[in-house]
Amino acid sequence: MNMKIRYLDPLERLEYELRQLHEEGWDMTGHQLTYQKLVADNDDHIQEKAFKILKEMYHHYTPLRGKKLDLYRSQGISSSQPEQDGMQSAAGLQKSNELYDKILGGWTGRAAGCLLGKPVEKYSRQIIREILESNHTWPLNHYFTAKGMPESVLQKYPWKQRGGFESLRENIVCMPEDDDLNYTMLNLYVTEKYGKNFTSENVGESWLQMLPVYETFTAERVAYYNLLSGVSPPESGHYLNPFREWIGAQIRADLWGYINPGNPDKAAEMAYRDACISHTGNGLFAEMFFASIIAAAFVEKSPEKLIQIGLSRIPEQSRLSQAIQYTLKMVKPEQDWETIVDALVAEFGKYHWVHSINNASLTVAAILYGQGDYEKTICHAVMGGWDTDCNGATAGSVVGVMQGYSALPDKWIRPLNNRIRSGVKGFDKISFTELAQRTLNVTIKTSVKNKKMEKMTYQDDF
Structure with a gap:
């Protein structure tokens, strides 16, 4: 019997590639x-047959997908200068403790938001509500508790x-x-070792050296295997990788924002x-989108302006951009949150619960709805369901940077006891x-001259 490894299993990959x-x-x-017949037959060679079909589909659709997405390559990213975004320079932050406070706010805000969503990851919003109502803690305003729960x-x-x-x-x-x-810490290691001019290969090598393979999931596990097999970036991100637009890259965005305060480009x-290394298309754009938002949050406190800044760094015609544009127009702070999430589910519920598009839209909705209130933002991000710990983490990171550590509510930060466990060596x-001090050191030590980026041309056309 062949050993089946989750996310690397050919039959599973074929299902998600379709x-x-x-x-x-x-x-x-x-x-x-063809897939349904393969599953129904279930013969002794099902894995080999699935892998053969997967490779045939890769070689057939990869060139076609490249042509279909030429608009991204031709459009690139037309980025405005920070002052054209209505942003102020972040240079003054380095002259005080404010920069450190905002970096620490990002780290701890991310951790607390992640911790809030961790117990109920994968559960639907209906189940989350049922859990909370069972011990009278709905709507969510604190970490989950089993006390008083039937x-x-x-069970x-x-x-x-x-x-x-x-x-x-x-x-x-x-x-x-x-x-x-884990990835936020790993990216800190990368910049400490290689500086801001690190390459994709540097990051990939760091994964193999620092991160146990079973601490990777979905697209990252496929990319990890590809790297071990000698497939280099960016091909490692799309070679037989059906999870290439899922949320894995999005959760790796934060460190790039922390070390580039006021410089979303x-x-x-x-x-x-x-x-x-691991993603293409909308999965890749999701990391770029949130990295630029977090960088801008050092000097901009308007959630609406932050979202616009993020949108200006990804292709306008991408499905992710269109989803965020929809969310930006739809969410109003005076609306009922459940009505907002109903609309998001109706629009994006077709995606897997760890896809980038639905989760990014929900996270944006929570940031807009929270209007800079840390507790309101992370609680609504988690109550929305889907990938609860990822969404709580990203929303918490944005507001944590925006407000700074000193402004974060004690009830969310104190339980962390200033300590984190990690599988990263x-x-x-x-x-x-x-972590905040080392991030600050990287920010200052490897500071580079801001350059206007008229257009970003993708090496990855998929």
């Missing part, structure tokens, strides 16, 4: 029938296996390990170098204050 190509606009009817509910909806129990209010002693923070460009049990 879904991915359908989302890109291709007619998969014939291929879907045993029937606990029906067990907490997330990886760190969910440790993330309950009564059990928190620090920030448990999570891939949403540079943050987006670094995000591109990182994202192309050399980072386990590190303090948030050390």
Whole structure:
């Protein structure tokens, strides 16, 4: 019997490749029938047959996808200067403790938002509400707790296996390990070792050296395998990788924003170098989008302006940009949150629960709805469902930078006890204050001259 490794299993990859190509606009009817027959037959060679079909589809659709997305290559990114965004220079922040405070706010704000969503990751918003209503903690305004929860509910909806129990209010002693923070620490290591001129290959090598393979998921696990097999970036991001537009790159955006305060162009460009290792298209754009927002949040406090700044760093005709534009027009702070999420589910519920487009839209909606209020932002991001820990983390990071550590509510930050667990070599049990200080050191030490980026041309056309 062949050993099946999640996300590398050929049959699983074939299933999601069919879904991915359908989302890109291709007619998969014939291929879907072939897949269904393969599953129904279930013979001893099913894995080999699935892998053969997957490779044939890759070689057939890759050139076609490249042609279909030529508009991204020709459009590029027309980025305005920070002052044209209505932003002020971040240079003054380095002369005071404010820059450190905002960096620390990003780290801790990200961790607390991640911790909030960790116990219920994958559960729908209906289930999350049922859980919270069972012990009268709906709407969410604190970390989840099992206290007062009926045993029937606990049995029906067990907490997330990886760190969910440790993330309950009564059990928190620090920030448990999570891939949403592992990559932020890994990217700090990359910039400490290679500086801001790191290459995609530098990041890939760091993954192999510093990150255990079973701490990677979906697109990152496929890319990890590709790297080990000698497939270099950017091909490592799309070779037999059906998860290439999922949320994995989006959760790696933050460090690029932290080390480029007030410079969304540079943050987006670094995000591109990182994202192309494992993602393409909208998955790649999602990292660029949030990296630029976080960089801008050092000097801009208007959520609406931040979203516009992020949009100006990704192709306007991409599905991600169109989804964010829809969300920006649809969300009004005076609206009922449930009505907002109903609309998002109706529009983007077709995507997998860890896809970039639906989760980015929900996170943007929470940022807009929260209007700079940290608690309101992360709680609504998590109550919206889908990838709850990722969305809470990203929303918390944006507002954490925007407001700074000193303005974050004590009830969210104090339980972290200034400590985080990690699977990244050399980072386990590190303090948030050390992470912030090392990030500040990189920001200042490797500071580069701001350059106007008239157009970004993609090496990755897929």
